[in-house]
Amino acid sequence: EPEVTQTPSHQVTQMGQEVILRCVPISNHLYFYWYRQILGQKVEFLVSFYNNEISEKSEIFDDQFSVERPDGSNFTLKIRSTKLEDSAMYFCASSHLDRDNSPLHFGNGTRLTVT
Amino acid sequence: EDKVVQSPLSLVVHEGDTVTLNCSYEVTNFRSLLWYKQEKKAPTFLFMLTSSGIEKKSGRLSSILDKKELSSILNITATQTGDSAIYLCAVEAYGGSQGNLIFGKGTKLSVKP
Numbered sequence: 001e002p003e004v005t006q007t008p009s010h011q012v013t014q015m016g017q018e019v020i021l022r023c024v025p026i027s028n029h030l031y032f033y034w035y036r037q038i039l040g041q042k043v044e045f046l047v048s049f050y051n052n053e054i055s056e057k058s059e060i061f062d063d064q065f066s067v068e069r070p071d072g073s074n075f076t077l078k079i080r081s082t083k084l085e086d087s088a089m090y091f092c093a094s095s096h097l098d099r100d101n102s103p104l105h106f107g108n109g110t111r112l113t114v115t
Numbered sequence: 116e117d118k119v120v121q122s123p124l125s126l127v128v129h130e131g132d133t134v135t136l137n138c139s140y141e142v143t144n145f146r147s148l149l150w151y152k153q154e155k156k157a158p159t160f161l162f163m164l165t166s167s168g169i170e171k172k173s174g175r176l177s178s179i180l181d182k183k184e185l186s187s188i189l190n191i192t193a194t195q196t197g198d199s200a201i202y203l204c205a206v207e208a209y210g211g212s213q214g215n216l217i218f219g220k221g222t223k224l225s226v227k228p
Contacts, residue, residue: 042219056215106160
């Protein structure tokens with residue numbers, strides 16, 4: 001069964017550094033998302049992306065965050081100047097165009113640790 | 116403010132038991148309710164319930180949506196140790212972006228042999 005893949009599985013970075021989290025969505029999916037889960041807390045929506053542009057973003061997704069689909073397969077989340085509170089598990093997800101019948105499929109996540 | 120509340124937060128049962136997990140929601144323009152199973156990493160999709168599909172079943176798992184009570188239950192019969200996981204409920208509304216899911220805190224299920 002096709003799946004969403006994310007790399008790396010774990011990223012450690014120093015405060016103030018830039019990180020790029022990478023995702024390869026399921027190939028025939030057209031909607032892409034980033035979610036995050038701080039340890040012990042709820043999974044939270046960050047951003048959705050469709051047709052090469054952001055569809056919606058949450059309050060969490062401020063100017064330090066950006067997303068890009070640099071080619072036909074990758075979908076990336078960039079955090080420009082990481083803060084301690086950015087430490088979390090970041091999940092990429094994708095879904096088919098037919099949203100009424102197509103749930104989100106999540107990747108295994110990237111655990112980001114900011115020191 | 117839209118919210119999703121799950122109960123109980125944790126549950127310990129023995130193999131063979133039947134469990135019922137609860138999810139209630141307050142969402143404007145409800146579109147769908149989804150159940151996911153989260154073991155170590157990725158939430159794995161279980162069910163999607165909408166106005167046109169309020170009851171789903173797959174093997175020992177089943178789920179019902181009660182739109183009047185704004186709630187859903189997830190039933191697992193004849194539980195196995197492999198069912199141990201966090202079960203997440205999420206709701207999606209019309210009007211917002213596709214796929215902006217509002218998650219509950221989850222129910223941590225532990226199945227003892």
